[in-house]
Amino acid sequence: MLGNKIQKLRKENNLTQEELAEKINVTRQTISKWELNESTPDIIYSKKLAETFNISLDELLEISIEEQLMKKIDNNSNISKLTLVSLIIIGIIIAGLLVILIINNDKYNSSNYSKTIDKEVKCELNGNTYIRSYSFYEKTGHIFQIDGNDFDFIEELDDTDYYIAIKQIEEYFSSKGTTCVIRDI
Numbered sequence: 001m002l003g004n005k006i007q008k009l010r011k012e013n014n015l016t017q018e019e020l021a022e023k024i025n026v027t028r029q030t031i032s033k034w035e036l037n038e039s040t041p042d043i044i045y046s047k048k049l050a051e052t053f054n055i056s057l058d059e060l061l062e063i064s065i066e067e068q069l070m071k072k073i074d075n076n077s078n079i080s081k082l083t084l085v086s087l088i089i090i091g092i093i094i095a096g097l098l099v100i101l102i103i104n105n106d107k108y109n110s111s112n113y114s115k116t117i118d119k120e121v122k123c124e125l126n127g128n129t130y131i132r133s134y135s136f137y138e139k140t141g142h143i144f145q146i147d148g149n150d151f152d153f154i155e156e157l158d159d160t161d162y163y164i165a166i167k168q169i170e171e172y173f174s175s176k177g178t179t180c181v182i183r184d185i
Contacts, residue, residue: 003037005060009053010035024048115139121151121166123173123180132169133185136162 010020010031017031024045033039041049050060115138123130135145141163151157154172158164166182173180 001037002040003035006049007035013053023052118185119182120185121169121180121182123178125173125176125178134162
């Protein structure tokens with residue numbers, strides 16, 4: 001590290017921290033912090049250090065740059081490993097959630113959509129006969145097929161839920177004084 005190199009060069013040149021500090025116009029505490037790698041000199045002080053030790057700035061910083069590059073490579077390697085482990089964990093979690101969704105979806109489908117019902121609704125009003133056939137899932141009432149559009153005159157008739165649609169049809173015809181017949185088909 002740069003601090004170790006500064007300390008080594010200072011000792012090779014038989015300088016105390018105080019003497020080196022005086023030569024480059026900093027405090028002895030600053031030299032101490034540099035040598036302990038608590039801080040690093042900026043480019044101006046790095047140049048003054050190089051001149052004091054009669055070496056080039058490249059020579060002073062060379063080991064530090066190499067060390068920094070090695071640290072970055074190590075850090076990148078560690079980050080890559082961490083990223084890979086994180087992605088594997090996320091993949092396992094997603095796979096687990098998909099399995100749970102598939103299992104629950106199969107349970108939902110098999111319990112709610114397994115039995116289908118076909119019904120015909122026949123109503124008479126003022127000498128006219130109105131007929132509509134529904135195919136729907138027994139447990140949910142979800143309509144998946146409608147044949148006949150004889151009830152289109154009923155406003156906001158539900159086309160998705162059989163039980164709601166039948167209630168609406170029966171209420172409409174009941175308000176007109178007649179009833180409807182519902183039979184299996």
